[in-house]
Amino acid sequence: MSRVNTVLGPVPAAELGFVAVHEHVGYGMPGSELDTQWWKTPEQRYAETVPKLRRFREHGGGTFVDVTGICNGRDVDYYKSLSAKTGVHIVACTGFVGGDTALPHFARASVDYLNRQFVHEITVGIGDTGSRAGVIKVGVSRGGRMTELDKRIYRAAARAAVMTGVPILTHLAIDPEPAVAIFEEEGLPLHRVLFGHADDGPNAPNTPHEWIFERGGRIGFDTFGYETELADPPFWARPRRERLEHFLSLVHQGHLDQLLASADANCSPLGWPGVRGHTVNYLFEDLIPDLRDAGVDQATITKLFVDNPADFLTIHS
Ligand SMILES: [Zn+2]
Numbered sequence: 119m120s121r122v123n124t125v126l127g128p129v130p131a132a133e134l135g136f137v138a139v140h141e142h143v144g145y146g147m148p149g150s151e152l153d154t155q156w157w158k159t160p161e162q163r164y165a166e167t168v169p170k171l172r173r174f175r176e177h178g179g180g181t182f183v184d185v186t187g188i189c190n191g192r193d194v195d196y197y198k199s200l201s202a203k204t205g206v207h208i209v210a211c212t213g214f215v216g217g218d219t220a221l222p223h224f225a226r227a228s229v230d231y232l233n234r235q236f237v238h239e240i241t242v243g244i245g246d247t248g249s250r251a252g253v254i255k256v257g258v259s260r261g262g263r264m265t266e267l268d269k270r271i272y273r274a275a276a277r278a279a280v281m282t283g284v285p286i287l288t289h290l291a292i293d294p295e296p297a298v299a300i301f302e303e304e305g306l307p308l309h310r311v312l313f314g315h316a317d318d319g320p321n322a323p324n325t326p327h328e329w330i331f332e333r334g335g336r337i338g339f340d341t342f343g344y345e346t347e348l349a350d351p352p353f354w355a356r357p358r359r360e361r362l363e364h365f366l367s368l369v370h371q372g373h374l375d376q377l378l379a380s381a382d383a384n385c386s387p388l389g390w391p392g393v394r395g396h397t398v399n400y401l402f403e404d405l406i407p408d409l410r411d412a413g414v415d416q417a418t419i420t421k422l423f424v425d426n427p428a429d430f431l432t433i434h435s
Pocket of ligand 1: 140142382
């Protein structure tokens with residue numbers, strides 16, 4: 119039976135429902151938990167997060183994929199209680215947002231060590247939570263080129279994906295040639311990889327979308343809502359219309375099967391103020407209305423948010 123690991127246990131892929139495939143319960147840079155200025159009590163984090171997940175559920179949201187890697191504030195016991203409280207399936211990840219967010223213990227580790235860590239978190243559990251990771255996160259460090267450490271993490275992740283059948287989700291789709299070479303060397307079919315952040319302001323122009331599609335990779339338009347129209351836009355913002363039109367052009371060119379969409383929002387940011395006014399509910403409150411206005415039908419919306427993520431997240435054994 120096709121199934122997906124959530125923090126409360128495996129669920130059939132058909133029960134995931136509407137999926138937000140790239141999100142964060144709480145994301146911060148390594149060490150931000152030690153900054154007095156940013157300490158948050160569990161009550162404060164709950165108060166910020168629960169209403170957003172409840173609203174997501176009310177809108178018809180089924181599954182929230184948290185891709186906060188190791189060292190960035192991942193907190194699986196907390197995710198379990200949020201899932202139980204709100205009824206939203208939460209999928210947690212193993213892996214790292216990028217080499218540049220891996221603490222020295224991991225930054226010095228071999229491919230073999232990292233691989234065993236990822237496989238353990240997928241097949242046994244994350245720490246003592248009993249929850250198994252449902253996706254593997256990897257990424258390109260700041261600077262626009264994959265570093266030696268990024269490549270070590272990608273190779274360990276590729277081996278873990280082949281061994282366990284869990285898919286890989288990337289932070290950034292720039293400089294994909296070394297990544298694709300590693301995946302091919304390790305025998306991982308590229309439809310098991312979602313190349314993320316292919317839509318943001320600085321990275322969209324540098325991402326070879328066609329080249330990734332041709333090789334069978336999936337593309338994530340997963341920063342929807344980070345717009346230059348926001349009161350205080352982040353550096354990765356992009357004009358709303360421009361992103362939407364770019365996305366629609368790929369749909370119209372026949373790439374719907376390989377596309378996924380999400381908001382990359384942060385329910386309760388750790389160590390930084392976050393981006394005000396942006397939540398996972400952008401998907402229901404802004405993106406889907408924009409898609410409908412552009413003439414996109416319900417079947418396409420279902421494919422994008424239900425069928426494609428279920429196919430991607432299903433453990434291939
Ligand atoms: Zn993210």
